[in-house]
Amino acid sequence: MSLKVAVFASKRYDMNSLTDANNELRTARPDEAVEFSFLEPRLDSTTAALAAGHDAVCIFVNDVCDREALEQLKSNGVKYIALRCAGFDNVDLAAAADLGIRVARVPAYSPDAVAEFAVGMILTIVRKYHKSYSRVREGNFLLDGLVGFNLSGKTVGILGTGKIGLLTGRILARGFGCRVIAYDVFPSKQAEEYGISYVDTLKEMLEQSDIVSLHCPLMDSTKYIINDETLGQMKRGAVLVNTSRGALIDTIALIRALKRGHLGAVGIDVYEKESAYFFADSSDKIIYDDNFARLLSFYNVFVSGHQAFLTDEALKNIADTTLSNLRAFETKGECVNEVKA
Numbered sequence: 001m002s003l004k005v006a007v008f009a010s011k012r013y014d015m016n017s018l019t020d021a022n023n024e025l026r027t028a029r030p031d032e033a034v035e036f037s038f039l040e041p042r043l044d045s046t047t048a049a050l051a052a053g054h055d056a057v058c059i060f061v062n063d064v065c066d067r068e069a070l071e072q073l074k075s076n077g078v079k080y081i082a083l084r085c086a087g088f089d090n091v092d093l094a095a096a097a098d099l100g101i102r103v104a105r106v107p108a109y110s111p112d113a114v115a116e117f118a119v120g121m122i123l124t125i126v127r128k129y130h131k132s133y134s135r136v137r138e139g140n141f142l143l144d145g146l147v148g149f150n151l152s153g154k155t156v157g158i159l160g161t162g163k164i165g166l167l168t169g170r171i172l173a174r175g176f177g178c179r180v181i182a183y184d185v186f187p188s189k190q191a192e193e194y195g196i197s198y199v200d201t202l203k204e205m206l207e208q209s210d211i212v213s214l215h216c217p218l219m220d221s222t223k224y225i226i227n228d229e230t231l232g233q234m235k236r237g238a239v240l241v242n243t244s245r246g247a248l249i250d251t252i253a254l255i256r257a258l259k260r261g262h263l264g265a266v267g268i269d270v271y272e273k274e275s276a277y278f279f280a281d282s283s284d285k286i287i288y289d290d291n292f293a294r295l296l297s298f299y300n301v302f303v304s305g306h307q308a309f310l311t312d313e314a315l316k317n318i319a320d321t322t323l324s325n326l327r328a329f330e331t332k333g334e335c336v337n338e339v340k341a
Contacts, residue, residue, distance in 0.1 A: 003034040003330050005082070006054040008043040008063050009279065013315055014084070018058075021319035032327050042275070048072035056080035056326055061087055061306070062275035067095035074099045080329050083339075084318045085109075085309075087245060089218050093341035104325035104337045108163055110314030115167035117308035118213055118243045121267040122172075125239060125302045126151065126211075152177040157209030158196065159225070160216030160244065161188045168213055170194040181205055184216070206233040211241065218245035226250065231257040237264040243308040246272035251291045258298050265300045269308045278305045 007014060015038050026033035037054065041047045043063035051057050051073055059065060059081060070092060073081075081091060083105040096103050124130055127148040135142070151172065158169045161184045172178040173195030180196045183205040187198050199205045202225075206212060212234060216222050226240070227250040234240070240263055242249055251272060257263050271278070273289055287293045295301050321337065328335040 003056060003326055004037070004054040005034050005056045005058055005326065006037045006039055006051040006078075007058040008039050008041065008047070008050075009060050010038040010040065011279065013310070014038070014060075017315035017319040018322065021316065021323055025323055032331070034323065034326060043069060045069045045072060049076065051078050052076040054078060055330075056082055058082045058084055058322060059090075060279075061085045061090060062279065063090060064275075065091040065096075067092050070095045070099055070101060074101060080104070080326060082322050082326050084322050087218065088339050089245075091339075093339060097341050102329050102335070103339050104329065104335045105339050106318050106321040106325075107337055109309065109317040109321065110311055111163035111167050113311040113314045114164045114243055114308040115171060117269065118164075118168045118215075118241055119171045119175075121241050121243065121269065121302065121304070121308075122151070122156075122211060122213065122239065125241070125265040125267045125300070130302055151211075153179070154210040155179045155181060155208050157205040157212045158182040159202070159205070159212065159214050160184055161191055161196065162215060162217075164244075165213075165215030166190060166194050166196065168215060169196040178211075181208060202230065203233050206230055207235070209238060210235065211239040214240075214242040214244045214248050216244060216248065218247055223247050224250040224253075226254070228253040228256065231262065234263070236262055239263070239265045239267075241267040243269045246270040246274055251295065255291060255294055258295075258301065263300070265302070266295075266298070267302045267304075268295075269304045270306055271295075271303070274306060 018036055022033055039050055043057060043059050043065060045068040048069045049072060057073060057078055081101060081103045086105055086107055088105050091103055093103060128146045132146055156172050156178045158165045158180060161182050166188060169180040173180040181199050182191060182196050183199055183202045191198060225248055231253055271292060296303060325335050325337050
């Protein structure tokens with residue numbers, strides 16, 4: 001009997017990639033294929049009942065898998081949670097362990113996708129591609145207000161040197177001739193070959209950098225790591241980019257720094273309260289989050305909707321690894337990508 005999996009917060013690209021991967025699995029090993037039920041709602045305590053009759057749920061970054069939701073999943077017979085992302089801070093792992101629900105993630109689906117997007121975002125806000133595009137479509141070909149600066153020779157600070165941080169640093173160092181420095185409590189032995197050198201403190205990195213790019217996971221120790229104090233340590237006119245997790249930045253502190261003109265430009269693909277708006281069409285809705293609305297109002301802030309991961313290659317890797325994780329739990333009783341409290 002096939003493993004039945006309820007896929008929450010599913011979009012067309014999720015359906016296509018998971019279905020394609022499952023069809024490939026069915027062709028190669030028919031007995032290991034699963035049955036997907038694609039559900040539009042996000043998972044939380046009010047929607048968990050939709051998982052009734054399923055062995056597993058598949059969730060994304062903005063699904064809320066707290067104790068209440070987990071208890072409902074357990075009562076409906078769910079044994080496994082397959083995260084189709086790397087982050088797992090939205091799952092109460094201690095509660096999952098108490099309830100005997102196993103959790104697995106996709107640790108690295110396409111570091112290149114996010115790294116390339118981060119560099120693209122830097123170029124966009126530094127060279128103002130987005131403003132130029134809008135002007136030209138309206139027949140305005142003036143160049144006033146579009147002055148940027150060369151990346152060559154600039155100092156870029158990378159906060160977090162996992163795979164994505166290393167790749168971002170390599171593109172900027174090898175491709176653009178930047179001086180790339182980094183701060184990480186767990187330095188990588190590969191950093192030097194990527195053209196990255198470490199500094200001893202976060203303060204030192206922030207003070208030296210013309211551009212700061214965030215690439216660390218969200219944990220208790222990194223929540224609001226960009227705050228009033230650390231923003232004050234950045235150069236006046238510096239650029240800040242976040243393609244990692246929204247809550248790395250204290251939004252209110254960021255707004256204060258923007259209002260006093262301390263930052264030259266900000267690019268964010270993530271926002272700490274994005275679940276209310278991202279991955280949905282909110283064009284005909286009012287944005288009730290005053291902090292988010294304020295961010296969107298700044299001329300030097302560029303926001304995209306958690307898009308950095310979205311490539312064909314990444315979606316295939318996510319789908320393949322998600323299926324592999326589920327089958328490992330079911331057939332072997334263990335999974336290399338399992339996450340525990």
